[in-house]
Structures are given as C-alpha cells and as structure tokens.
Amino acid sequence: MKGVRVTHIGGPTILIEVGGWRLLTDPTFDPPGRKYDFGWGTGSKKLTGPAIAIRDLAPIDAVLLTHDHHDDNLDPAGRALLPSARVVVTTVAGANRLAGNARGLEPWATTRLEAPNRLPIDVVATPCRHGPPLTRPLAGAVIGFALRWPAQEHGVLWVSGDTVLYRGVRKVATRLKVDTALLHLGGVQFPVTGPLRYTMTAREAVKLCEIVRPRTVIPIHYEGWSHFRQGRKAIERRFANAAEDIRRSIRWVPIGLGVELEG
Numbered sequence: 001m002k003g004v005r006v007t008h009i010g011g012p013t014i015l016i017e018v019g020g021w022r023l024l025t026d027p028t029f030d031p032p033g034r035k036y037d038f039g040w041g042t043g044s045k046k047l048t049g050p051a052i053a054i055r056d057l058a059p060i061d062a063v064l065l066t067h068d069h070h071d072d073n074l075d076p077a078g079r080a081l082l083p084s085a086r087v088v089v090t091t092v093a094g095a096n097r098l099a100g101n102a103r104g105l106e107p108w109a110t111t112r113l114e115a116p117n118r119l120p121i122d123v124v125a126t127p128c129r130h131g132p133p134l135t136r137p138l139a140g141a142v143i144g145f146a147l148r149w150p151a152q153e154h155g156v157l158w159v160s161g162d163t164v165l166y167r168g169v170r171k172v173a174t175r176l177k178v179d180t181a182l183l184h185l186g187g188v189q190f191p192v193t194g195p196l197r198y199t200m201t202a203r204e205a206v207k208l209c210e211i212v213r214p215r216t217v218i219p220i221h222y223e224g225w226s227h228f229r230q231g232r233k234a235i236e237r238r239f240a241n242a243a244e245d246i247r248r249s250i251r252w253v254p255i256g257l258g259v260e261l262e263g
Contacts (some may be wrong), residue, residue: 001157001179001216007258010050010167012066012073012184012221015057015258016157019119019149020186022057023065023184024085025159027078028071029054034169036071038221040138041192044072051256060085062113064123066161066184067130067142068094072225073162087113089123108175109144121142122148124176127168128161130199139198146176154215155179162188162221164197165204173211180261181214184221185235186228202230202238209246215247216261 005017012026029050037043054077063085068074082088088102089111095104103111105125113121124146130139144161155177162184163169186200200223209217219235221229239250253259
C-alpha cells in the first residue's frame, strides 16, 4: 500500500497519514493508572500511557471512532480532542451522543472525506459484534472502517474495530478487497462474564485472514489495558503456525514510531 504512513500510539489508537490527510482512530490519551467502569460489572485499568502526546499530533483532520461508550477506545483526554478535528466518523448512536462534528454510519454505509488538494477518501463502515451473541445491550454498537481512495492497487485499508469473528465480519471478504488490515485483537475478557470474549483472539484473527486474505496484517488493541488477555507473544505463536502466506503477512508496527507501508 503506497503512500501510507501508520503510527501506533498505543492500544487501539493509530495515526494514518495518506494523501495529505491525518486520520486518528479511537483516541486514548489518558495517563496510566486509572480504573474505568464500562458498565454491567465490567471495567479495566489503563497500564500504559500514549507513546505520543496529543500536543505533538496536531492537526488531526478526522477521527475514526469505532465506538464512543468504552473508555479503552475513547478516554477523557481523547474525548477532549474530538472538537479540534474537522469530522468524527462513528456509529449512528455515537454521533447522536457526540453531536457537533460527528457523522454516524450504519454498517456498509459510506461517507466521503474531501478537501482542496487532497485525495478524496471514502470511509465505509464495516460490521462489528463486540462480544458473543445477545451481548449487544452490554457491548453497544460498534463499527470498523474500510478506507478507499483513488489509485489503490491492491485494495482498501481496513480497521476491524472491536469485534469477535462472526458472520458480519466474514462478509468483508465478499464485499471488499483488503490490502492492509489493522486488526483489533487482545481476546478481551472480564471476570464477571467468565470465559466470554469481547474481541478477537489470535486464533480468530488467523481464521479471519484465511477468509479475507489481506496482503498485510497489523495487530493493534492488544496491549496497555488490564482486560486484554492475549498480548504480542500469544499472537506471534498463533501466526507462526499459520499458512505461509498468512505467516508472512503479519507486520508489527513499533509503538510510537511512524512506519511507511510497502507498495
């Protein structure tokens, strides 16, 4: 994927630079140490702070917010950043809560980012289910994002969002050609719900890659919070046993360092 620079700031937070745009996903900029209540007896503690401070990121053109109601995807410092962006793209429910510069998308709906002397970028919302069946009242609405712009050679850049592997995510393979996939992993669990998972495990990620076949896979959302149950070592072990093309597709972006994606 030519002309794209990606910086992993920590957790789910990524800076994507392409065609003159600076796009930020799921802003989390609080310092470490605080505990957060997600509701229904679930919560988490932030273990590490952001690798880059908000003041060193400005300006941000657009925020791609998978959901606004969990602090590990939008903490108070990240929320304070939102008004400074030109637009925030998120769920319909989230846009209603945030108002202002927020645009809400249902799964498979599209909005366009446009500005003078910049590539137009179509942002397509992709489906997510943030947990097992019937957990929508607990987990709420979540979306991922597929970014499409002119002259892409091998497909879209896809941010999976917080989701488990289920039928809606599998549909990405039939509706989109994916070049680079930023996958939210971590195998999230909470003591109150026992073995239930709320984001993909490494095993599910490999299965998803077998279906979607991205050229490059970048794991995110696997470190920095106490409710993440699978870190880098677990992901590496699972991908090491995958088919050769999937094993070669994985790319680790050093936290805090911008990386140019290969063409």
